Amino acid sequence: DTAVSQTPKYLVTQMGNDKSIKCEQNLGHDTMYWYKQDSKKFLKIMFSYNNKELIINETVPNRFSPKSPDKAHLNLHINSLELGDSAVYFCASSQVGQDRSYEQYFGPGTRLTVT
Amino acid sequence: LAKTTQPISMDSYEGQEVNITCSHNNIATNDYITWYQQFPSQGPRFIIQGYKTKVTNEVASLFIPADRKSSTLSLPRVSLSDTAVYYCLLTGFQKLVFGTGTRLLVSP
Incomplete structure (x- = not known):
């Protein structure tokens, strides 16, 4: 059973389009994340949701909007796609321990290519 | 926002011990130090x-000095399958900072 799954795995689209990436985790975790990994392999946190509430919102264009319908899902919607949005997007989840230590489980990634 | 610094790349041979050091001079009191491994086309x-001193599990050891301004990931007896990018991460409440990653290449 896949712990953290993302769909689609590959996404090719044109500039200006709107697209969504879906993420689901079956680990019962209370926190989910979206990361962006660019061509230089820098991995940056974009958003974090804890129990459906936004707790981390890094400097990300407001064209990116996360949606968490429930604890097991965190979708990423992107409006008006730009060439610079091309990257691999990873979803992750974790269970935050009382001592703030936590292990994150990452999905397989969605490679977004904007043409 | 605290940053981490790692060597860009390291080379090793099968069977050797590999130590990767991460610098985090501005680590906060509540920050934990976490290491991740990433293979091509996979998630970390x-x-x-x-948090401090030494931690060991079945795959690696983590050494953290008393001042916590750096940490060292130790991989005992690496194999070819350990070729990957290794990230040093500071994890704190509402703060997640990945390092630039160290590309480890293990050769026969």
Whole structure:
């Protein structure tokens, strides 16, 4: 059973389009994340949701909007796609321990290519 | 926002011990130090996490000095399958900072 799954795995689209990436985790975790990994392999946190509430919102264009319908899902919607949005997007989840230590489980990634 | 610094790349041979050091001079009191491994076309995978002193699990050891301004990931007897990018991560409440990653190449 896949712990953290993302769909689609590959996404090719044109500039200006709107697209969504879906993420689901079956680990019962209370926190989910979206990361962006660019061509230089820098991995940056974009958003974090804890129990459906936004707790981390890094400097990300407001064209990116996360949606968490429930604890097991965190979708990423992107409006008006730009060439610079091309990257691999990873979803992750974790269970935050009382001592703030936590292990994150990452999905397989969605490679977004904007043409 | 605290940053981490790692060597860009390291080379090793099968069977050797590999030590990767991460610098985090501005680590906060509540921050934990976590290391992840990433293979091409895959998501990062948790290796080990610690707060201070030494932590050991079945795949690695993590050494953290008393001042916590750096940490060293130790991989005993690496194999070809350990070729990957290793990230040092500071994890604190509402703060997640990945390092630039160290590309480890293990040769026969």
